[in-house]
Amino acid sequence: MADASATRTKILNACRTLLESDAGAATRMSDVAKAAGVSRQAVYLHFKTRAELLIALTRHIDSVEDVDDRLAASRAATGLDRLDAFIDAWGGYIPVIYPVGRALMAMAPGDDAARLAWEDRMTAMRQGCEAAVRALESVGALKDALTLETGTDMLWTLLSVRNWEALVETCGWDQSRYITDMKALSRAYLCKTDNHG
Amino acid sequence: MADASATRTKILNACRTLLESDAGAATRMSDVAKAAGVSRQAVYLHFKTRAELLIALTRHIDSVEDVDDRLAASRAATGLDRLDAFIDAWGGYIPVIYPVGRALMAMAPGDDAARLAWEDRMTAMRQGCEAAVRALESVGALKDALTLETGTDMLWTLLSVRNWEALVETCGWDQSRYITDMKALSRAYLCKTDNHG
DNA sequence: GCGTCACTTGACGCAGTGTAAAGTTTACAC
DNA sequence: GTGTAAACTTTACACTGCGTCAAGTGACGC
Structure with a gap:
C-alpha cells in the first residue's frame, strides 16, 4: 500500500x-x-469535494510558500512604510495564490464552501489593510476626509486579486510595475498630499 | 399563435x-x-444558448436604459470635467447592467461566447477611459510619470464592475459615495497635484 | 494466515444545458 | 372549409462533471 x-x-x-x-x-x-x-x-x-481540495490547496501553498514570513516584515513597519511593506508582502503573494484563487472565485457563485473559504481569506487580508491605514492615521498622514473604515474599504478593494488580474494578466503589466503603481495609487488616495511627492 | x-x-x-x-x-x-x-x-x-440569452439581455437593457444618451454627456466634456463626466456616466450605468454582468462573468471561465461578449463590453468601456485620460493629457493635467496607456489601464481597472461590486455590494457603500470617491481616487492617481485640491 | 489500510474498478444518481421529434394552437390564404 | 405555416408545448434523451456506492485487489503488520 x-x-x-x-x-x-x-x-x-x-x-x-x-x-x-x-x-x-x-x-x-x-x-x-x-x-x-x-x-x-x-x-x-x-x-470530499472539489471545493475542499481547492481549500486544502490554499493551505498547502501557504505552508510551502511561507506566507507568515512574508507578512511578518509588514507588521514590523510603521507610518507610511507600513503601507509600502504591506503592498510588497500581499502584492507579492497574489501571483502565488492566484491560480487556485481563480478556481475558487470561479466556483464561488454556486458553492457556499468555496465562497466562504475565499471570503475568509479576503477578510484576513482586510486586517492587513486596516492595520496599514491605522498606521497612517497614527502618524497623522491619513487624509482628513477619510475615516479608518472608508480608507480600509478602498485599500482592500484596490489590492483585490481581481485588480491584480486586470493589470497583470489582462493589461500585461509586469509584477514590479504593479507593486510600484499600487503603492503610488494607494498613497495618492489615502495620504495627505504634503506627505509625499 | x-x-x-x-x-x-x-x-x-x-x-x-x-x-x-x-x-x-x-x-x-x-x-x-x-x-x-x-x-x-x-x-x-x-x-440558442444561455450565453446568447444573457448577451441579448445586455443589448435589451442598453436600448431600454438609453446607454447612448448617458454616455453622450461625457463625450461633450473636456479636460478634468471629462473624467468626472465619464465616471458619472459609466459609474451610474454599472448598477443597471450589474445583475446580467454578474451572470456573464460567472459563466465566462467556462464559456467562450460569454467571455468574449463581456470582454467586448469592457473593451468598449476602455475607450471611454482612454478618451478621459487623453482629455487630461491634452490640457497638461496628466502626471508626467504616466503615459496614456498606463493611465488608461489603471482607470479601466479602477472603474471595473468588480470594484463597484466590492465597494457597493460587499462594503455597503452607497452609489453616490462610490461615484464621489472614484472621482477622487482617479484624480489622485492621474492628475498632477497642483491641478486639484 | 488474517485483518486492515490505501487504493482501484465500474456502476450509478443528480443537476443543468442543449437537442430531437411529434403534437397543438392560432392565424391567415384561397 | 381546407391547407399551410409559424409559434409554441410536451416528452424524451444525450452529455458533462460532481459526488456516491460497493465490491475487489495488493501490501504490510502481527
Whole structure:
C-alpha cells in the first residue's frame, strides 16, 4: 500500500500544477487524478469535494510558500512604510495564490464552501489593510476626509486579486510595475498630499 | 399563435427580473421559462444558448436604459470635467447592467461566447477611459510619470464592475459615495497635484 | 494466515444545458 | 372549409462533471 499522506501531497501538487497551466480554471477532478497518477476515487478519498481540495490547496501553498514570513516584515513597519511593506508582502503573494484563487472565485457563485473559504481569506487580508491605514492615521498622514473604515474599504478593494488580474494578466503589466503603481495609487488616495511627492 | 417578438421580450424581462433578485446569479433556463410563462423549449427557440440569452439581455437593457444618451454627456466634456463626466456616466450605468454582468462573468471561465461578449463590453468601456485620460493629457493635467496607456489601464481597472461590486455590494457603500470617491481616487492617481485640491 | 489500510474498478444518481421529434394552437390564404 | 405555416408545448434523451456506492485487489503488520 502507499503512504496516505504522500498520496495526498501528490494530489495537491498535481492540482496546483494543473491550475497554474494555461487552461487551469477548467481543471476537473478527473484531470487532477490523472495528473497525480491515482484513480478519480482516490482523490475523493482524500478530499470530499472539489471545493475542499481547492481549500486544502490554499493551505498547502501557504505552508510551502511561507506566507507568515512574508507578512511578518509588514507588521514590523510603521507610518507610511507600513503601507509600502504591506503592498510588497500581499502584492507579492497574489501571483502565488492566484491560480487556485481563480478556481475558487470561479466556483464561488454556486458553492457556499468555496465562497466562504475565499471570503475568509479576503477578510484576513482586510486586517492587513486596516492595520496599514491605522498606521497612517497614527502618524497623522491619513487624509482628513477619510475615516479608518472608508480608507480600509478602498485599500482592500484596490489590492483585490481581481485588480491584480486586470493589470497583470489582462493589461500585461509586469509584477514590479504593479507593486510600484499600487503603492503610488494607494498613497495618492489615502495620504495627505504634503506627505509625499 | 403568439407574437414572436412579444414572447422574446417577455423572456428577456423575466430573465432580467430574476437576475436582479437575491439569488439571481444562479438563474437557470427553466427558471426563466417559468417566470416568463412559457415552456423551457420556447426559451431555446428564441435563444440558442444561455450565453446568447444573457448577451441579448445586455443589448435589451442598453436600448431600454438609453446607454447612448448617458454616455453622450461625457463625450461633450473636456479636460478634468471629462473624467468626472465619464465616471458619472459609466459609474451610474454599472448598477443597471450589474445583475446580467454578474451572470456573464460567472459563466465566462467556462464559456467562450460569454467571455468574449463581456470582454467586448469592457473593451468598449476602455475607450471611454482612454478618451478621459487623453482629455487630461491634452490640457497638461496628466502626471508626467504616466503615459496614456498606463493611465488608461489603471482607470479601466479602477472603474471595473468588480470594484463597484466590492465597494457597493460587499462594503455597503452607497452609489453616490462610490461615484464621489472614484472621482477622487482617479484624480489622485492621474492628475498632477497642483491641478486639484 | 488474517485483518486492515490505501487504493482501484465500474456502476450509478443528480443537476443543468442543449437537442430531437411529434403534437397543438392560432392565424391567415384561397 | 381546407391547407399551410409559424409559434409554441410536451416528452424524451444525450452529455458533462460532481459526488456516491460497493465490491475487489495488493501490501504490510502481527
